[in-house]
Amino acid sequence: MHSASPQGHLERRLQNRHIQLIALGGTIGTGLFLGSAGIIELAGPSVLLGYAIGGLVIFFIMRFLGEMLVEESNAGSFSYFANRYVGRFAGFLSGWNCVALYVLVGMLELTAAGKFIQFWWPGIPTWVTAAVFFVLINGVNFINVKAYGEFEFWFALIKIVAVVAMIGAGLYLLVNTDRPEQTVRNLWTHGGFFSNGLSGLVMAFAFIMFAFGGVEMLGFAAAETDQPRTVIPKAVNQLIYRVLVFYIGSMAVLMSLTPWTDLLAQLKAGGDTYSSSPFVLVFSGIGETTAAHLLNFVILTATLSVYNSMVYSNSRLLYGMAQEGNAPKSLAAVNQRGVPVRAIVYPGIFTALCVVLNYVAPANVIELLMSLIVAALVITWTIIIVAHWRFRRAHAARGTVLGFPAPAAPLTNAICLAAMALVVGVMLLTPAIRSSALAIPVWVLLVYGVYRIIDRQRSLCVPETAAKSALAAARTPV
DSSP states (O other): OOOOOTTSOOOOOBOHHHHHHHHHHTTSSHHHHTTHHHHHHHHGGGHHHHHHHHHHHHHHHHHHHHHHHHHSOOTTHHHHHHHHHTOHHHHHHHHHHHHHHHHHHHHHHHHHHHHHHTTTOTTSOHHHHHHHHHHHHHHHHTTOHHHHHHHHHHHHHHHHHHHHHHHHHHHHHHHSOOOTTSSTTHHHHSSOTTTTHHHHHHHTHHHHHHTTTTGGGHHHHGGGBSOHHHHHHHHHHTHHHHIIIIIIIHHHHHHHHSOHHHHHHHHHHTTSTTSSOHHHHHHHHTTOHHHHHHHHHHHHHHHHHHHHHHHHHHHHHHHHHHHHTSSOGGGGOOOTTSOOHHHHHHHHHHHTHHHHHHHHOTTTHHHHHHHHHHHHHHHHHHHHHHHHHHHHHHHHHHTOOOSSOOTTTTHHHHHHHHHHHHHHHHHHHOTTTHHHHHHHHHHHHHHHHHHHHHHHHHHHHHHHHHHHHHHHHHHSOO
16 A cells, blocks of 8 residues: 555555564664673673573564554554553553653664764764764654665665674684684683573573564554555564574674673773674674674664664654544644654654763763663563453454464463563662662653543543533534
């Protein structure tokens, strides 16, 4: 379908190739290329097992969302499902929490882009880079959804090809090398596979789950795909293979080329754990300068790809929320090209604060944003899990034959809820991010307070509207 949207509707102009790459765009970004540094510090080589466990959890969560989307494709995605199957406040909370989440992720990606630019030009402040890319990416999203789809398609394609090439190059170096430090034995000879014990892996679990943040963006693209019942199952099912290849495969090669202890020392030498990408440092450290520069370029495009997806997803989420009455109606307005302009502009105003943060306190921005993002992700994923649980019960009562049922539900729902509880527990036990975990109930209560105020105003308006309608009917001559 290629509707022109003259009456203010989103255009269904995303094709199968766009959706596949959008789904991939949400899984490969700062969480892998920069955030993996902190995970390696905590877990050592056992990060490979951590990614496998975290990937399985997120695969189940995406199957929950995919099952609901195949039956009821909607621009509001999980906010719509929470609103319909859990309650109006759940829909309100999931929507605004996700808006905040994507603003935070956008700020993180812009900050990370500055770090990668400094690999070539150390003298350029991160706030300058953030400002330039902020204008560029938002400008693309103002064109139309097809432009976004094409932009994201090529961004994601570049990083897919490059990561696969990096894995291939790494394997070649491991097989054809005379350097004793380049060996798969690095995965277990420097303190063992569980170098920091099982507790190290557990304590890294919150940051491991952060790496998968963004996969739920697929839900927003579902409203603008021309074949949702065919495209969505394919995109969701391929998630598990992406985890195996891009996360586990790349990290296994990375820590085989260089002992993880040496890699960590290099990162610390840069000022902090998140001073640069572990991937770039490894290839630069073994003398593969050209490969390091190419990889840094790819990582930069991957970061911009994720930010591009954040802008798109936030605008479509606000559009869907406005239609449900959980956001101002003005956010549902679209232009003649089918673009919800206001829904792009308003989140962008808050995202632009990252420029200020990077100007005022550039050294602490990444860790602060990562911890806040993890907290918001826990809320988002928990709502998806619960909404699916209620969705499945409702459709079972109706006798619906589901087109894409999630495996082993509701057992997998319970497993995923336990995983979310573990993430919160780890956050509470980690001093650096404890405040973000404690902020979760505060944030929920704050959103609930706003919801009650709006709900009260809505209830007061209904009798007045009804009275006016009755008066107008009485004055109408028969």
